[in-house]
Amino acid sequence: MLSSFAARFKARATRLTADLEHRVKIRSALESYEKARDERKALFQDWEAAREGAAAIKWEAVNHLDAYLVRFVEKLESRGAKVFWAGNAEEARDYIVALAKEKGARSIIKSKSMTSEEIHLNESLRQAGCEVVESDLGEFIVQLREEDPYHIVFPAMHLTRTEISDLFHKKLHSTPTDNPEELTMIARRELRLKYLRADIGISGANFGIAETGMISITENEGNARLTTAIPRVHVALMGIEKVIPKLSDLALFLPMLATAGTGQQITCYNSLIGGPRQPDEADGPAEFHLVLLDNGRTQLLADAEQRDALHCIRCGACLNACPIFRNVGGHTYGTTYQGPIGSVITPHLRGLMDWKHLSYASSLCGACTEACPVKIDLHHHLLHNRRNSVTQNPDRWERFAFRAFARLTAHPGLLDKLVRLSRPFLPLVRAARHIMPPPIKAWLGSRELPPVAPQSFRNYWKSR
Amino acid sequence: MKSEKQKDILGRIREALKIPAPIAHVAHRQTASSLPQPRAWLPPVPPDQAGQLAMFERNCEQLRTEFCPARGIDEAGRVAKGLREKYGWSLAASHHQVELDAVVRALGIETLYMEDHPAQTELEKCSVGITACDALVAQTGSILLTARSAGGRALSVLPPHHLVVAQINQLVADLPAAFELLAARYDGNYPSFATFITGPSRTGDIERILVFGAHGPRMLTVILVQ
Numbered sequence: 001m002l003s004s005f006a007a008r009f010k011a012r013a014t015r016l017t018a019d020l021e022h023r024v025k026i027r028s029a030l031e032s033y034e035k036a037r038d039e040r041k042a043l044f045q046d047w048e049a050a051r052e053g054a055a056a057i058k059w060e061a062v063n064h065l066d067a068y069l070v071r072f073v074e075k076l077e078s079r080g081a082k083v084f085w086a087g088n089a090e091e092a093r094d095y096i097v098a099l100a101k102e103k104g105a106r107s108i109i110k111s112k113s114m115t116s117e118e119i120h121l122n123e124s125l126r127q128a129g130c131e132v133v134e135s136d137l138g139e140f141i142v143q144l145r146e147e148d149p150y151h152i153v154f155p156a157m158h159l160t161r162t163e164i165s166d167l168f169h170k171k172l173h174s175t176p177t178d179n180p181e182e183l184t185m186i187a188r189r190e191l192r193l194k195y196l197r198a199d200i201g202i203s204g205a206n207f208g209i210a211e212t213g214m215i216s217i218t219e220n221e222g223n224a225r226l227t228t229a230i231p232r233v234h235v236a237l238m239g240i241e242k243v244i245p246k247l248s249d250l251a252l253f254l255p256m257l258a259t260a261g262t263g264q265q266i267t268c269y270n271s272l273i274g275g276p277r278q279p280d281e282a283d284g285p286a287e288f289h290l291v292l293l294d295n296g297r298t299q300l301l302a303d304a305e306q307r308d309a310l311h312c313i314r315c316g317a318c319l320n321a322c323p324i325f326r327n328v329g330g331h332t333y334g335t336t337y338q339g340p341i342g343s344v345i346t347p348h349l350r351g352l353m354d355w356k357h358l359s360y361a362s363s364l365c366g367a368c369t370e371a372c373p374v375k376i377d378l379h380h381h382l383l384h385n386r387r388n389s390v391t392q393n394p395d396r397w398e399r400f401a402f403r404a405f406a407r408l409t410a411h412p413g414l415l416d417k418l419v420r421l422s423r424p425f426l427p428l429v430r431a432a433r434h435i436m437p438p439p440i441k442a443w444l445g446s447r448e449l450p451p452v453a454p455q456s457f458r459n460y461w462k463s464r
Numbered sequence: 465m466k467s468e469k470q471k472d473i474l475g476r477i478r479e480a481l482k483i484p485a486p487i488a489h490v491a492h493r494q495t496a497s498s499l500p501q502p503r504a505w506l507p508p509v510p511p512d513q514a515g516q517l518a519m520f521e522r523n524c525e526q527l528r529t530e531f532c533p534a535r536g537i538d539e540a541g542r543v544a545k546g547l548r549e550k551y552g553w554s555l556a557a558s559h560h561q562v563e564l565d566a567v568v569r570a571l572g573i574e575t576l577y578m579e580d581h582p583a584q585t586e587l588e589k590c591s592v593g594i595t596a597c598d599a600l601v602a603q604t605g606s607i608l609l610t611a612r613s614a615g616g617r618a619l620s621v622l623p624p625h626h627l628v629v630a631q632i633n634q635l636v637a638d639l640p641a642a643f644e645l646l647a648a649r650y651d652g653n654y655p656s657f658a659t660f661i662t663g664p665s666r667t668g669d670i671e672r673i674l675v676f677g678a679h680g681p682r683m684l685t686v687i688l689v690q
Binding site (some may be wrong): 018026030031032041044045046047049050053059062063064065066069070073077079084087091133135136137138141147154155156157159160161164180181183184185187188191196212214218221222223225226228229230240247248249251252254256262266269270271272273274275276277278280281282283284288292294298299301302304305307308347377408 | 467470472473474477478479481483484485486503504505506507508544559566572578579581584585590593604606611612615616617618619621622638639640642643644646647654655656658659660661662663664665666667669670671672673675677678679680681687
């Protein structure tokens with residue numbers, strides 16, 4: 001039985017894989033990225049050793065997560081930050097909504113945070129009467145379209161400039177233009193006022209540094225800097241797995257994240273924030289809140305075999321490399337995290353039985369594993385998920401079919417007899433392909449049933 | 465209540481970690497105890513200052529950072545004046561710092577100072593934000609600054625043009641050196657904000673086409689006093 005999520009995935013995937021225009025869009029969007037990524041990788045003295053090193057640091061952090069989190073939080077609190085531990089999405093939402101109410105916040109500006117997408121924060125804040133505006137250009141565009149980000153790093157990569165121009169014209173009453181620069185300036189003007197008016201700025205965090213009690217935010221536009229500089233209150237939302245041991249670890253992670261994520265040597269702004277404005281500083285938020293989110297992460301942590309999936313730095317490189325992602329597109333997944341990493345972790349975060357289908361939507365080519373800057377064994381984890389789903393919920397019919405198949409292949413005489421017996425029925429199967437039971441019907445949907453040889457190889461060999 | 469949730473989550477983490485994770489890669493075993501040295505893997509940097517300066521300049525060119533060398537503080541003032549005329553600056557914002565003060569004075573236009581706590585809306589109207597910095601990174605063409613060294617958080621991101629006045633002895637080779645410098649200067653008392661600025665603000669969110677000035681400064685200029 002397909003879960004409703006699986007049925008939706010299948011329907012969308014079937015439609016989009018046949019949509020050639022969509023495929024061209026994605027391919028051309030990724031073409032310049034691939035070129036830049038390879039150029040930047042080549043600048044490294046040893047990219048492979050850097051991957052090993054990054055994996056080792058993440059391994060150390062994730063396998064001593066309790067100690068590093070405690071140190072991280074102590075440091076932050078000593079500098080006047082308020083830290084809230086949220087066990088699940090609801091607790092995180094409730095805390096932020098209560099804070100917004102307490103501050104009498106009307107207007108909230110947000111910089112890009114996939115974790116906030118994961119907990120559906122915007123909806124709750126809107127219901128509490130706040131205006132929430134996404135400030136990252138791509139996120140701003142998909143927010144205006146009232147849809148989810150298409151890609152964890154490139155949220156609007158599925159849209160053309162014409163579509164964006166039409167959207168801005170409709171929603172912001174701007175003059176239509178085909179010039180990406182003019183379109184960007186429309187968003188810039190619109191958002192400038194929002195920063196200055198906002199009561200609260202909400203950001204994500206790419207890394208949490210245990211040694212010094214800081215969060216690190218990587219971006220290109222400057223929207224995260226404005227979000228964390230201008231409003232009186234800054235709220236950062238961070239998954240517990242984002243902690244790294246030392247400040248100097250960033251010397252490796254910042255260029256690796258940029259190289260794998262966007263094909264830059266380092267992104268335009270890499271900011272460290274450790275608490276609210278300090279007494280000797282000219283400006284900055286009076287309050288800094290950090291919401292640490294579990295929301296299923298400890299469950300993934302408990303699976304020692306797949307624990308390294310928590311090493312993910314959300315660069316999106318596995319999505320860009322994945323032939324499935326490139327054909328079915330980001331929205332088809334129906335998850336916050338798309339592509340291979342999403343297929344690996346979503347079953348842990350939201351239930352294996354509802355999301356196991358994603359682990360089957362893979363060619364197991366291993367391009368994701370090769371692309372991953374922290375060496376997560378992604379394609380083997382897809383296999384692990386498949387195995388776990390079968391152990392948890394064995395399919396009786398499938399088990400019977402495989403047992404019968406094993407029996408047959410172990411007894412060549414029996415197989416031979418069966419093939420001979422079934423030969424007259426094959427034209428019937430061919431003719432009735434549309435009314436066959438599910439696995440046969442699906443198989444024949446895009447294939448011709450090959451003719452069966454008049455004589456088996458075994459008999460041929462004997463009679464030779 | 466808070467400590468209760470903290471205890472819950474930490475308890476779940478400790479329970480989960482009772483089963484050790486397999487060490488998937490050989491290098492983990494070699495490096496888990498003695499954590500790695502990124503310098504040997506990152507892009508190479510010339511060992512001498514002249515080479516590093518040339519590398520910084522090259523990076524600036526690629527990143528579209530305007531690079532203006534100046535021999536001494538007087539020439540820096542003249543360079544700043546030239547920039548004022550080139551871009552038609554009418555109102556500046558800055559902060560007090562010895563070397564910076566001389567350059568801003570030479571600029572000769574009305575200037576708001578962060579020490580006087582100008583309103584954010586006023587700051588937004590300035591044509592240029594002028595700051596000092598902590599370091600320049602040759603390897604990446606980055607400027608490292610903090611809330612303490614560069615007049616807070618907004619000054620270097622809100623105005624449409626960011627002018628940095630740096631000294632040649634602030635040039636460091638690579639990212640590891642920049643983090644060493646941060647630790648040496650601030651350990652035990654870090655500013656609440658630090659950032660590596662690498663070129664003017666940019667986006668590729670529309671068809672992956674590069675556009676400058678997404679939300680932060682459209683222009684970034686470095687005057688390097690030698």
